[in-house]
Amino acid sequence: MSGFRFPLQRVLSWRESQLSIEEADLERLRFELTTIENALRELDSREAKEVELIQCARSLRGGELAGIAGARKWVIGERKRLQSRIADCLRGIELKTAALMEARRKVRLMERLKERRRATWTLEENRALEDLAGESAIASWRREHA
Numbered sequence: 001m002s003g004f005r006f007p008l009q010r011v012l013s014w015r016e017s018q019l020s021i022e023e024a025d026l027e028r029l030r031f032e033l034t035t036i037e038n039a040l041r042e043l044d045s046r047e048a049k050e051v052e053l054i055q056c057a058r059s060l061r062g063g064e065l066a067g068i069a070g071a072r073k074w075v076i077g078e079r080k081r082l083q084s085r086i087a088d089c090l091r092g093i094e095l096k097t098a099a100l101m102e103a104r105r106k107v108r109l110m111e112r113l114k115e116r117r118r119a120t121w122t123l124e125e126n127r128a129l130e131d132l133a134g135e136s137a138i139a140s141w142r143r144e145h146a
Helices: 009-056 062-145
Strands: none
Touching (some): 009 062
């Protein structure tokens, strides 16, 4: 009697590796999102400190005002850029989540198929053992009564 062999094991292994890749990609996107959100919070904090410094200043010269205006313009542009990256990341996460769910579905499908084939194989093996035991019992009985 041979052991169970699933003929689609290579397909199952490939599906499992695809699932691992999708999981890693999703994790990378989540990390990227966290990094961008941290950069945005840092930008907001920096802007709040600059506003506080401006409010505490008693007087500002023209050059200082121009520098503040330039910094403010940079902050606005940087915020838009970070928010755009966040939106892109969220779209990527949404797509990767869907791909991950599909990869999980495909792996579960192959695993269920493997289990059904194993159950069928076990049933067939048990039947073969029962037939062999029956034939052995009949042969033994015939030797004793012959």
